[in-house]
Amino acid sequence: VGSGSSKLVYKARWRQPxxxxxxxxxxxxxxSGATVRRQALEQEVKTWHQLGRHRSLLGLLAVTVEPSSGDYCLVTDYACQGSLERTLRSFAEEEETMGELVQLEVARQICDGMEQLSLHEVVHRELAARSVLVWSLQGQDHLGVRVKVADYGRWIMGSRGDGVSRVGSESSAGSRAGRARWMAPESLLRHRYSEKSDVWAFGVTLWEVWTYGKVPYWAITDDELVGPKVVDGERLAAPAACPPxxxxxxRECWREKIKERPSFSELRKKL
Structure with a gap:
């Protein structure tokens, strides 16, 4: 049902005794059968296990190994409606609208999952509508909303006691360029990631929810130009019909000074 440079995704039926x-x-x-890759993946699985089952995080059900290649296979919950990004854009294509309570509930559940990560000093680094999965989302039924944060397979534990990760060789500029639309200035300039850089990305994800999946900074077509604009202070404009x-x-999530941004616990209370 999906593929990428590093993974294949299958839909399956799981039979339990x-x-x-x-x-x-x-x-x-x-x-992932390679030794270095296997060790990194085993650490990620250990972290996933430490997080435990949580209503707003994609759950890990089992781990197995594909015999011929030695590749690790992770068995997770299956999201029948796919990614939040795809769901939002389908609303736009069909000219359907979401009630304000529905949008707020989506935001609250994403924040709930991110708060759980932050409490375990886990930094997501790639939060966006595409990394949120949807089980149930109807335009006017806020009580039926069910979404979960996913794609945190590149977790970085806050190993310095300050909850901050610094990854100098994390990726090339080319692979980072598209993600710059969700990245905080300190991540763009110094490869510095923390709960507060995730908070920045959460603000952009909220913007996606209220624009029905628009690409952030959509008027800037060259990904490479987005980062410098953000560092220079450019911010996303208020979406149409978004409550002040x-x-x-x-805007609180996009404050330049890291310490002035709210925590996920504070954001949950606000929402």
């Missing part, structure tokens, strides 16, 4: 079957997703991590109080929260 003395239990009903359930739809699951199997993430086959390409090249919600846009005020976005």
């Amino acid at each position: 003395h239990a009903s079957t359930a739809d699951v997703a199997i993430l086959r991590i390409r090249g 109080a919600v846009y005020a929260i976005m």
Whole structure:
């Protein structure tokens, strides 16, 4: 049902002894049989296990190994509606609208999952609508909303006691360029990641929710030009029909000074 440079994703049926079957997703991590890759993945799985089951985080159900290649396969919950990005854009394409309570509930559940990560000193680094999965999202039913934060397979534990990770050789400029639209200035300039850089990305994700999946800074077509604009102080404009109080929260997430941005615990209370 999906593929990327580092993984293949399958939909499967999981049969458990003395239990009903359930739809699951199997993430086959390409090249994970190699020693270095295996050690890194084992650490990620350990972190996933430490997080435990949480209502707003994608759950890890099992780990297995593909016999012929030695690739690790992660068995996770299956999201029947796919990514939040795709769901939002389908609303736009069909000219459907979401009620304000629905949008707020989506935001609250994402914040709930991110708060859980932050409490365990786990930094996501790639939060966006594309990294949130949807189980249930109807335009006017806020009580039926069910989304979960996913794609935190590149977790960085805050190993210096300050909850901050510094990754000097994390990736090339080319692979970073598209993600610059969600990145905080300190991440763009110094490869510095923390809960507060995740908070910045959360603000951009809120903007995606209220624009029905628009590309952030969509008027800037060259990804390479986005980072310098953000560093120079350019911020996303308020989406149409976005309540002023919600846009005020976005702006708090995009404060230049790291210490002035709210924590996820504070954001949850505001939402």
